[in-house]
Amino acid sequence: MAKILEGRTALVTGSTSGIGLAIALRYAQDGAKVMLNGFGKPEDIARARAEVGLAMGAPKAPYSNADMTRPAEIREMVAACQAELGGCDILVNNAGIQHVSPVEDFPDEQWDRIIAINLVSNFHAIKAALPGMKAKGWGRIINVASAHGLVASPFKTAYVAAKHGVLGLTKSVALEVARTGVTCNAICPGFVRTPLAEAQVKPLAEKHGVSEQVALTDHLLDRQPTKKWVEVEEIAQAAIYLAGPHSGSINGTSISVDGGWVAQ
Structure with missing residues (x-):
């Protein structure tokens, strides 16, 4: 039986563990060639590359150690994906960090870092990948936001601000690409195991x-x-649907995978 992402290429940021790794693995299992990105212990990165590579039928998956706070490295990562895999058909912006603190005590450097990684990196990756998608007449941009992109919690000002920004970015890009064969959507997980x-x-x-x-x-x-x-496989299932062949009319929206959190 044909795999639904056969012939597609994907770049998943923050994919050496957790949600990102689950998405990358599912994409590889469904036929995509996938580039990983993220930090971690060398042995954990090697294990992730081997696991995704096995699903791809390769010794290991390609990997970029691009720092999501550095726009030049993000551009280089996208270029490497295009060079090594022949394109970047599917971009999943998943990299993210968190810091919890009352706003008056919130360290400036933590605010700057969270906004850079959780929001600004999405912009730079989209900007770099979009021309190639438009040239092919097909592309899928999937931003992993959060329930905190829709509702707020105390002591998480930077994270909530960034994730709200991700949803705004998603909608704006979706309107720009609506007639190009490219879509841009977001997934909003709750607390994930x-x-x-x-x-x-x-x-x-x-x-x-x-x-x-x-x-x-x-x-x-x-x-x-x-x-x-919420299990990581449930997020991966949403991501495979948004990247698949029957999602072309889903554009500029967010899918909540949160156990009913934002229904309250």
Whole structure:
């Protein structure tokens, strides 16, 4: 049976772990050639490249260590994807970081870094990849935003501002490309089960003097009505649909994968 992304090429930022890796792996399993990007321990990056490479039928997936705070490196990453894979048909802007602090104590450097990685990098990657997509008459831009792109939480001013900005960027680009064969959409996850997220449970349990299960359901996932983690595979499923052959009329929208968070 034909794979739905056969013949397509994809670049997924922040894809050496977590959501990005799940998306990259799913794309490779569905026939795409995928370039990875992200930081991490060398052995973890090697493992991710091998895993995605195996799904691609290659020894390892191509990889860029581009720093998402550096526009020149982002442009070089997109150019490398085009040179090594023959194009960049699908761009997934997934790289992101977080910092939690009251606004009056929020470090300036953390604000600048979060805005740069979570928002500004999306602009530079889109700007670099879009001409090639337009030339082919086909492209898919998928920005991984957040439930915090639609609603706010205290102590996360930079993250909330950046993710709201991502949704605005998504809509504006979508209108520009509406007649080109390119689409631009966003995915808005809730709390997703990743090692970094799971590591927050034990400290919350200790802080509130409760079990880890209560810490998870009543504190970390207090705004997620299902009281369950979103799994990375569920985000990857949304990403495969948006990149697939039957999504051409979906443009400028956001898909919430959040257990009902923003329905409240």
